[in-house]
Amino acid sequence: MPLFTCLVADGALETLARSCSPRVELHGPNAVMLDTSGLARVAGPPDVVAREIVHLASAQGLTIRLATAGTRTAAWLLAHAHAGITLVPNGKEATTLAGLAVGWLGALVDLDRPAPGCSRAASAEAYRERFAIFERWGLRTLGDIAALKRADLGARMGPVGVRLHQAACGEDAGPLVPSAAVQPFVDRLALEWPIEGLEPLSFVLARQCEQLSARLAQADRGAVIITTRLRLVTKDTHTRTLHLPAPLTDPRVWRTLILLDLESHPPAAAIDVVELELDVTPASILQGSLLAQTLPSNEDVTTLVARLGALVGETRVGVPRLVDTCDARVIAMGPFHVRPELRRGHVASVCPSVPGDDCAAPAGDVAATPTERPRLAFRRFRIPMAVRVIVARGVPVRVMGAGHGFEGGAVVARAGPWRTSGAWWMLDRSAWNRDEWDVALARGGIYRLARQRATGIWEVEGLFD
């Protein structure tokens, strides 16, 4: 006789389930269905098996709801409805379920979730609609539903009605479909002797990457995140995570990227254990074209950016992003990657230097910028310099030097003020209200001055090249 056991808990159950039965059907992390038919010969009758499973769960710190019945449906519904252990004698499924409130049938949505490739199961909305009908009919329990004729329900509610009647009678709509265990893409290597420096590490990484790459190729997957965990002789773990812009499969590229990253963030001590873990997605397939512009591959671009990052610092490599604000001081950078539009050759249609969704700036801003005149490049100081400014008739006439190589001097020409204010609704210090002046000094140089209108403080923000 078939025997199914359903486990429901607030924690992850897969490991527990697989330790009890080889035939496990996963329904999310918190509910599993086991085929426990064969356990009687190993562990004893169902009540013993049930207690044993609860005991195991308890040892893992899990409080579970367990129901064992001759059908998956009955076990599933009872495990959801009742706390503790529920054992249903064979053939008594309908009787045991009869007292359950109709609403528990809602749990079927997760049980009947179709396997990939199967036809769609009824949605939660479809179930809710039927429950409303049951309520109008005055049906309160599964026994009330089971008492109706299945054909009558089918005529009125279609296949969903039939399924609900089956469930109310404790009958299954399909067999248990065992879920295969997911293999993590992890490679861990404990070294006989600790290694120091990146060069010896590169050999280790090369081997690990090759192995992982072979497994990935078999699974037709590409890596999008590489996590490197180095256990050090100090017992600390040095962890680095690389987010790749596209699914990559080349182990040499992985190794290069890991090493470049570790060059920037070296471990603090010799390494005992090296562990690589990959997050994967289906690998991308690139189709070349005779007509499209030839662009470097994802692997080349990613490697180049990583090299640049290692050279100048990660935060200093990328593409500038247009920020939707009137505050000219705000700058932002995004990661650089070759966009699909460029690959297809649609260069002209691409928003300049703004990837993807960041193109949502108000219409006309780019087009309204006059392009006829030559423009000066403005070099913004990383930290504006506070200065004193002498003002006459409302305009700056002299800037007093503040050291740091800026000597100031008389203002011989000026433009401004350009006034901006905003973020008045922010309760932190983000609100701003300032006047900007572009001034040419007698000693040479054109600078941008800014005056905070609330405090009267002047600053030199940068200079024009």
Added chain:
Amino acid sequence: MYIELHAASAFSFLDGASTPAALVDRAAALGYPAMALLDRDGVYGAPQFYRAARAAGLKAIVGAELTMRFGPTPASGTSAVRERPGWLLPVLVASADGYRQLCRLITRATLRSPKGETRFTFDDFEGQTSGLIALVGSRALEAERHGVGGLIDRLVGVFGRGNVWIELQRHLGREDQDGLDSLLALGAAFRVPVMASGGVRFATPEARPLYDVLTCIRHKTTLSRAGRRLTANAERYLKSPAQMSRLFSDLPQALAGTEALAERLDFTLADLGYRFPEYPVPAGETQVSFLRRLAEVGARDRYRPYHDRARAQIARELTLIEKLDLAGYFLIVWDVVNFCRQHGILVQGRGSAANSAVCYALGITAVDPVGMDLLFERFLSEERGEWPDIDLDLPSGDQRERVIQYVYERYGKLGAAMTANVITYRGRSAAREVGKVLDLSPDELDRLARLMGQFEFVDPDETLARNLREAGLDPDAGRYQQFGRLWREMQDLPRHLGQHSGGMVLCQGRLDEIVPLENASMPGRVVVQWDKDDCAELGLIKVDLLGLGMMAALEEAIAIVNETDEPGVTEPRVDLAHLPPDDPEVYRLLQRADTVGVFQVESRAQMATLPRLRPERFYDLVVEVAIIRPGPIVGNMVHPYLARRQGEQPVSYPHPLLEPVLARTLGVPLFQEQLLRMAMVVAGFSGGEAEELRRAMGFKRSVKRMQQIETRLREGMAARGIMGTDADGIVQSITSFALYGFPESRAASFALIVYASAYLKVHFPAAFYTALLNNQPMGFYHPATLVKDAQRRGVRFEPIDVQASGWNCRVQPDGAIRLGLRYVKGLRQDVGQRLESAFASQAASPRASSAAPRAEPRVRYRSLDELVAGAGLKQDEVRTLAAIGALAGFCGDRRTALWQAERAGRPAGPILSDGAIDREEAFEDSTGIVPREYRSPLASMTMAERVQADYDGTGLTIGPHPMALVRSALASRGIARAIDLGRARPGRRVRVAGAVITRQRPGTAKGFVFLSLEDETGIANIIVNPDVFAAHKPTITNAPYLLVDGTLQHQSGAVSVKADRVEALRDVGPTLESHDFH
């Protein structure tokens, strides 16, 4: 000198943050001699701007910002206007001709566009630009598709070279100068002069946050996400001429341009050239002679005999009407009334028109002002210099729409339009909008919206901080303080334009040359861009065609009564114009306050007063209507009047001279007309002067004007020897009462309807309640309460049945009311009417109104499947009909119907068929046994389930009241029924419970809350003092059923319970809808 020629107000609807008055105040303070208001696609704010400017001594220049479409006009029928937001072309009015052109332009563009999406094209301007000046500025630079040069060239071609100016604005933005340089170069190239402007969007820099909030609302975003859609700085405020001179010191020609241009702008709203339409009179007649003839004929019909007093009054009125050249106005109103009479539409003039004997003679009003000694000057006087105001009450709904369409038809689509109603931000709407913009969470939004404007009464201690604290929000938190500040600033700012409930403006010639017209949301309606006050201020005459639910109900009730067969009776049984006067049963009903459903006197306050006032004649009804108003309540007139009426207080007068004036109201002034007469008697005012006094003391008080009039009043009294405390008392009485007093004429008009509705309730209750149920929403009570009230009066109801019900409720031959399909929630009206037409096609009598048919057809549909297919019912509709028992004709009980409802319309094959039975045979089974096909395995509904299903499916029940189902349990807890309260001793402690059907916290009740609890025996009135309310606020405002402990109070027959403790009564049943916070 610089003059600001480009400012927009909040009437640009979300693109301006200051009212026109605020802009004018600021302009006056800055010393501007003139200013122009250019609102978006209209002249919405122009009247207020003109009014404020006139008061401040400024010249109010008119203009508008027109939203231009990019590219050519799309082909008709396409929705290309949604492609891109347009660019703005500011246009100024230079002459009266220009104003007419602008109004016509705007009208044409708005009438062809969906609401809020007006777009102009250059084609619109062809031949329509005389007297208009176009400004080309930074916004025109956005029209890059044309190229600005081409654009200027085209504008010059359309408007003429002297009528296009380059507009230069500086807002301290980095890009300003680029635009300015381009515009200056283009101006030189095309020989177009330049002028400076501020592009003003708010009066002061402090209004910038509010402008940002409005911008976010316009773009449906929040402040944190709005980015560059917000203004870059606060520079779009109204700057002083000196500031502008400094700003444009390098462009003196631009500053001088403003003055030169302003001198050319010679038009203000002082003279719009408006004329009221002339009524077409027969050959050989003038307007006046024809009016005299009609009045003479009408008076002879009304006054039998036509006595000298009436004759003299009518002659006096006609003389004044002729002198003021108002005959055409009276004739046009008479024409509308005549149309109503000819088409059987009830109509009654209300308002101050009821003071006119000419109106009475013409049949416009139904109250005899001579007989009631009403004061004509309250309606019309020479001194006032204003048009009279005649409001017509019509049955709400289709009948009123017929009259409105008649007026459109008669005066042309561009000759008549509804007045607008400017929808402004108020408590809740402002709270929701500000909250959203500030990114408050949905929960915070709900709580704040509930807090704001929940009650009419505002407790002095009910500050925002206190409210926030009560709602569990921290009042000291910066974000809530910010919210409160913005919320306060947003109050009363225009949000969008709506349609006034009934005011129609008529015009001789084209109304669209006086004010732009636009489409209303309602199909077939056109509205002007001004509200009724603005129209009145600018001399536009309106006729109010107001929909009154009770008029529609009366009309229908009378039709039902008169269509009911009675052997040997050929005359109508009820004629509204000839109801038996002073029917004792009517007054008995009123005296015991059995007035649920009766016009005007059904509110809790009215019902509490009726037993004390004990009306015995028609004039008592006039008093009853007027006395429960803010004026008498605030002025402490109610209790003295009632005490004097009951003989508890002697009748006295402020001065012996006032005895004739106040005798009818026992020495207590109740009506506005009495105020006027008081001034006439004690100070020798003429009727017109007295009306002037009333207006001066009214809501729009001017201190200076009040002082002038008070001086005259005191001088007049002094001349008659009234001085000292007597004079002070009279002045005090007049000044305090003028603010709130109710016109006696209006009260009399309403009293007629009170009497008629009470008469029908007493003598023809079935017809009365049927009509009330068919004209919902109206009145004070939910239909569920009306049904229960009717049942308590012995009226029988039959349930909704698809085989017997029409769309409307109707009276059956057996006298019972058959509920109509209109009460089935979710049932589409066309489906309901299709069911009714099936009924009509089979009915023996062709009369298929709500009146009783001659013969009941046996069936409409032979099976449920036939019903579903024939009427086109949807599954949800079938379910609802089954749940409320409307399918009983097919299926027997409701559960069986619900069982079959799931099968209906789904043909089953032989395997799934419930049983092979011949359906026709089953239907023809007349044994009373439910055929086998319609049996179900389901248990029948319990009574509680049926009541619940009734409320769920129809909002009412004709079964037991939910309280009746729990009565035995309540009785064991010592809870009294509503009917028991009247028999108990006053002062006793009582417990009472019921469904909350009304919650009120009137502004005049000092924080007291009044609840009406309904149970199966009637309605219990509960009074909750402010402390008890504060202690139980969430329960009182939210719980559908309440249990109240309190002290019983009897006050001259009015029974109430003063609550000490209030708690929610749980597990009773369905939630009844309540009318809250009237």
